[in-house]
Amino acid sequence: MSSSFSVLLGPLTRAVTYTRWLHLLIASVAGVLTGFLYNKPFFAGGWLTWLWMAVLPLPLLIFAALIPVVRRIEGLQAQLLLIPGPHGVEARAASGIATTPSGSWSDRGRTAVWLLLRLGTGVALSALTVQLPMLAGAFTMAAAGRPSHLKGLPAIEAPHWWYGLLAPLPLVLLAAVAVGAGSLTAAAARLLLGPSAAERLAELEARTERMLAHNQLAQELHDSIGHALTVTVLQAGAARAAGSPEFTERALAAIEDTGHQALADLERALRLLREDAPRPTDRPVLTDAERLLESARAAGSDLRAELSGPLERLPGPVSREGYRMVQEALTNVLRHAGPVPVSVRIAAGDGALELEVRNPLPVPSPHPGSGGSGRGLRGIRERAALLGGEAEAGPDGAEWRVRARLPLPQLR
CATH class of the missing domain: 3.30.565.10 (Histidine kinase-like ATPase, C-terminal domain)
Structure with missing residues (x-):
């Protein structure tokens, strides 16, 4: 039993889980900054806000991927936040993530795909990071006998004590999604930001x-x-x-x-x-x-x-x-x-x-x-x-x- 709990809770005790979470949350900042240009439509609230955050920065990110130094910046950030352990010269070389500027159009293309993937994953995780704790709060309020009318969530008109049994589930789901998204993002970084054939040679x-x-x-x-x-x-x-x-x-x-x-x-x-x-x-x-x-x-x-x-x-x-x-x-x-x-x-x-x-x-x-x-x-x-x-x-x-x-x- 204790080994099962260690397997389930182990990732939550590792610092890299939270640095990867932070890495993905940072990606949504581009959507927020771009959204200020669209003012009212962007801040309409609900799922439309998150959709704008995932769509508006796309042209800007594609243009940024054409700049060679962006690949270096993304590689350094990915090594620091996505890869666990020490970050010395040898560890950086063994991470599988390059920190050199784009040297070919293939490098620029892979950098563009990485930026778009990071934006989409980051916005989705940001939405869950905001909405799922609110849902856990709504269930807690309903278990205490108070109706819930939180914006962006279904209204709970008939509170009941058994809503308390549901309250932990959104947080468990959020933790599982964060761990899985972080691991997949680290694997994608090695694939998309890894050294090219010329760099390996x-x-x-x-x-x-x-x-x-x-x-x-x-x-x-x-x-x-x-x-x-x-x-x-x-x-x-x-x-x-x-x-x-x-x-x-x-x-x-x-x-x-x-x-x-x-x-x-x-x-x-x-x-x-x-x-x-x-x-x-x-x-x-x-x-x-x-x-x-x-x-x-x-x-x-x-x-x-x-x-x-x-x-x-x-x-x-x-x-x-x-x-x-x-x-x-x-x-x-x-x-x-x-x-x-x-x-x-x-x-x-x-x-x-x-x-x-x-x-x-x-x-x-x-x-x-x-x-x-x-x-x-x-x-x-x-x-x-x-x-x-x-x-x-x-x-x-x-x-x-x-x-x-x-x-x-x-x-x-």
């Missing part, structure tokens, strides 16, 4: 871009922080083994510089996660490669570098990804081969950017991941593929070679 593309940005963030953290930790570990180990105060001082300075760079990279990565922050534009590029090379030299590598071509005129994505690819290749050398001689070649020209990192093969086994299973080498290949290029890694005689070629537009 744009949202899908935006979601895909966010996923790619998160994947890029994971790769950036792997490359940058992994390189910094590798250099730090090698520097600390070399300082302990050397037993020289001068070497230890240089190693600590290199560790400090590498740590500062890693912190800067970490801050850039964290800014990518903040939706309210602008996308960072100060990510390292190939013109900053010298600090990367110095970091490897400070870790003990005998590094020879050859940089050629107009690196400062490279497209941003190519230059940034090229920097990360060289960084990952040097990190692999330091991690798997130690402070061995390394040669780096960065050449821009002839329609392509060529990157090459060579070092002697470790004995007796080559780099872990030489078969292509290492995450670092896989990341290099993925970066190259995203830019329309190619990358390869493997033994080349007595050396281990990482080579990438990225296509370039004509540099001027």
Whole structure:
């Protein structure tokens, strides 16, 4: 029994029932304001008044639906009053109701249908909200032995106590109609104010871009922080083994510089996660490669570098990804081969950017991941593929070679 009462009375305890009721009552305001223009016919009373309220605003609403911003206003109002729960950014996106201006005639047409439907439903509910409590009052008066002659309602000339049994029925009917109309209006809002096919496609593309940005963030953290930790570990180990105060001082300075760079990279990565922050534009590029090379030299590598071509005129994505690819290749050398001689070649020209990192093969086994299973080498290949290029890694005689070629537009 208690469960039956909770099912029946549950909607009346929810705030959204009354916000939806309010949303529909607001719709009848347009009818009231328009009715002032017609003065006497409008205020004739009875059902004719409600009919005027539902008919007079129709031309005005159709014209309003042609204004793109009206769809946004209606969408925001529907999200706030028709959809239960929190109203944050994610909740608004999941509501199924768009809050963008009309972008096509289809959007305008659906907005017009929504405005007309809301007006008709709102006027009908407003009429019941006024008339049904009056009817409950008339029954109560009749039960008390007083005749009822309320305007717009049938007269009760012969009062009797049993009218008291009918008094609650109009209020129960009003509550049921309000709950049902609110639920149907919320469903209609999702249908008529929901995102169009073009908007859904744009949202899908935006979601895909966010996923790619998160994947890029994971790769950036792997490359940058992994390189910094590798250099730090090698520097600390070399300082302990050397037993020289001068070497230890240089190693600590290199560790400090590498740590500062890693912190800067970490801050850039964290800014990518903040939706309210602008996308960072100060990510390292190939013109900053010298600090990367110095970091490897400070870790003990005998590094020879050859940089050629107009690196400062490279497209941003190519230059940034090229920097990360060289960084990952040097990190692999330091991690798997130690402070061995390394040669780096960065050449821009002839329609392509060529990157090459060579070092002697470790004995007796080559780099872990030489078969292509290492995450670092896989990341290099993925970066190259995203830019329309190619990358390869493997033994080349007595050396281990990482080579990438990225296509370039004509540099001027």
